[in-house]
Amino acid sequence: MTPVSTLQIFLFCILGVNPIFSFSPLDTRYTKKKKNHVSLSATASNKSNNKEHSPYLQDMKNKRAYPQQTPHAGRHFRPSHPHHAPSKLSQRFNRLKRHPQRTKTKRFMEGWYYRLTIPESNVSFAFIFSIEDPFESELSLSCVQVMGPNDEYVVQAEPSHEKFWAFAHSQSFGCVFDYDKDAMIASSKIEKDDVLEVLDPDDFEKYVKAGFQMLPTRLQGKVKGHDGSLGGVLENQGIPRTCDFDVQITPLSGWGDDDQDLEKSRQKSTAGWLASYSVFEPHWQVTLADARATGYATWNGTRYDFENVPFYAEKNWGGSFPSKWYWVQCNSFQGFTSQDGSNRLSLTAGGGIRKVPFGGTEDLGMVCIHYNGVFYEAVPWTGDMEWEVDPWGSWKFSAKCTSGKRLFEVDVVATCEEDGVVLRAPTQDLGMVYFCRDSFFANVELSLYELDWDKDKKEYVRGHAILENVKSIERTGAVEIGGGPYWNPWKGKSKMKSFLKSLVKLPYLFGK
């Protein structure tokens, strides 16, 4: 090998595996799309009346949608949508790239979860979007599920992947199942053979009959689906049901302290930087720990309007779910749901058992709080956590953060008297099948204390109470159990393998 090519190989390796420097994925601006495609994003932004949303109609490198945008806001796969097909040259270099841009060939799914709570009426909606296997596969699926009032459920899915589009640099994605094609051609919005990609919100409202679209601060959807009760998620596998929604989102907390900087962000990865690597699946990122939503949702004909109600967003991606997990979320605590976000409190807690290489498993759990712009993070690499989760109905957590400058202890108790609803999740072996149970009618209570290091006793002791026995608005907490089995109450302790802990804590040594 000549000296030059060795250097080239060396450089490729750095580009391929270097985790520290954030090389952006290839530029995906529309000018690089195929010639004969009229880019809808160009068309849409030129003709849009929704000027405040126009920037979001393009996937733009190094431009964050809002200050609270977290890492992993963009997609982690290359969609098979015609507008995202890689150039022949980049296809050849595919295998050297960091995985967000690799063409997937083994089981892969990415899912986005949004929840809004209308406290006055005890109504919550959860909008769940997912793409499984964005390549040729028996289990390819583009899917939208909605949990509606009274823990009811609707799903619409197609066993295809080419219509699903997603941006790499912001949280934008969508899929149109059915639309008024003739009208769009007549209005010069598209050419004959186009596959719809991002649409101006007004165009979505006007022409789309079934489908969904997320721009970072605008979520729209028209679900013409069913309740999944007759066997599956595809057409005719349940009793018909519909849901339409149009939600405008005002971010408050992403995942970290409040930070108004749009250019540089110090929002954090929920699972640490290791989340960039597929060996540490499954991946999870809370993208909006607290936000406010305005708009409407209709459920089987009944319309629910809401203004500045609590909103929450997260995403999951990877090849598999944990084998057993729990999750509790609440951002509707009594006295902390001010519409402008001046007084706010949000709890996100989750954990479970995941598989690690060579047949082992790891028990992990975290409890995180966003309180008036301050982020309290009790994650496996900053402290210990214990949980006790019943087969259904009770979730108890106790977590400490004994690392860094903000030491604290938090206790959480969530209870749910309703039965909840069994939801589907994209499992590794069977695709989209029942795998978890959720409810939005839980009651949550939390207490947050400072921790001080007592030099004499040589241990951490509780200091003053930051929050004590704060209760959620009745029956507005979200709770979930997944995987299993659940024959007995589940007691666990979060125990991250120490070498992983040291790795994940590296960035903390430089910051904070």
Added chain:
Amino acid sequence: MTPASTLQIILLCFLGVNPIFSFSPLDTRYTKKKKNHVSLSATASNKSNNKEHSPYLQDMKNKRAYPQQTPHAGRHFRPSHPNQSKLSQRFNRFKRHPQRTKTKRFMEGWYYRLTIPESNVSFAFIFSIEDPFESELSLSCVQVMGPNDEYVVQAEPSHEKFWAFAHSQSFGCVFDYNADAMVKDDKIGKNEVLEVLDPDDFEKYVKAGFQMLPTRLQGKVKGHDGSLGGVLENQGIPRSCDFDVQITPLSGWGDDDQDLEKSRQKSTAGWLASYSVFEPHWQVTLADARATGYATWNGTRYDFENVPFYAEKNWGGSFPCKWYWVQCNSFQGFTSPDGSNRLSLTAGGGIRKVPFGGTEDLGMVCIHYNGVFYEAVPWTGDMEWEVDPWGSWKFSAKCTSGKRLFEVDVVATCEEDGVVLRAPTQDLGMVYFCRDSFFANVELSLYELIWDKDKKEYVRGNAILENVKSIERTGAVEIGGGPYWNPWKGKSKMKSFLKSLVKLPYLFGK
């Protein structure tokens, strides 16, 4: 190292790991027990009136209890009962695992089921010992499933009272007995720990406990229903069950064979079951038998005579992560009290872990029909199953190896909810882990398979049994582990190198 000691080490290794020659465990006859122990077995056998059971009061090498005795009838651990000799304890570590003192999680459990078809009543008696050494999870336990899928448990977090023989299916544990009366009647010395008792003595002096001789099962359970948190004292609503069952074996696990000396009964899981890496272990000890005696459930007495009886056992460090099981030996027209016309189905399977993080899906369907054993196990053919989260079990299995080729279809359904049972799990000990019912309906069909030379495949020949139904609501069904969110479809796929290993003995026999 001198040549002599090297040789010694080689010999010890050979003795330690040699799987082919069946070195019997050390002789455990009572004459080797400690001096100051009066062996109850000697005492009992001398004074016993139950002469036909007296041979069973001793653990005797090379003497099978009955022709149908299967491999693995004896224990797979060394009990911590005081009657074990100190000398053998020292050589413990060199021995094959049945005789090693366990230091990691270990359990052995015995399961017996009897069905009273006329009244749709079944009893299941489940005995287990966990961690027969110093451990937080040590437990000697008896559980009984009674009429109406009800449940009782009695357990003690100890292991020293549990005794078990190495050569036959005999074991027991006495929780509570009339010590003064026994000492007065000269049955035992002071400070003795009870071991095997003559059945009459068990009946007379034992207040709570159980004992199994190979053909006599006795027990007095003063327990509770486990509804208040656990299996130990005061963790449920009190409930009691007494039983005294005499067993007449019909089929062990294999073809009928009257030879008492040499047996050709088979290991349910193949010879690999002798090695702990291939856990969990399972052996059906009596695929079909008849039982006579009585059982009382919370005061109500049930008498029975020559009713269908079934026995199996499990042992090892852990259960499979997910499994199913269906058993029935009460088919319409096949429950003759003398066993002249009999049919027994045993099917089970699931997912077990193999070394290095993989899992293996395995399943089997086996039939004992009038003394002939139809074995569709992972190394003789394929099997498919479809098991719902509850209520439906469907199996389809083929045996395409050996001389007895066949195909079997089984459907079991259960409309009752069943009862959630505890099992000795690896991490948490005795906690809820499976769901059982004895009210299932089972239907099976058994066909010959013939190799069609033209089509180059196996085709169905004539029907040996077609659409045979169980007596209504007398089939036993179970699901365990989990999770069970969706219907479970599986195919039995044994790793090929394991398949070849297990089939080795088949090349020599059959």
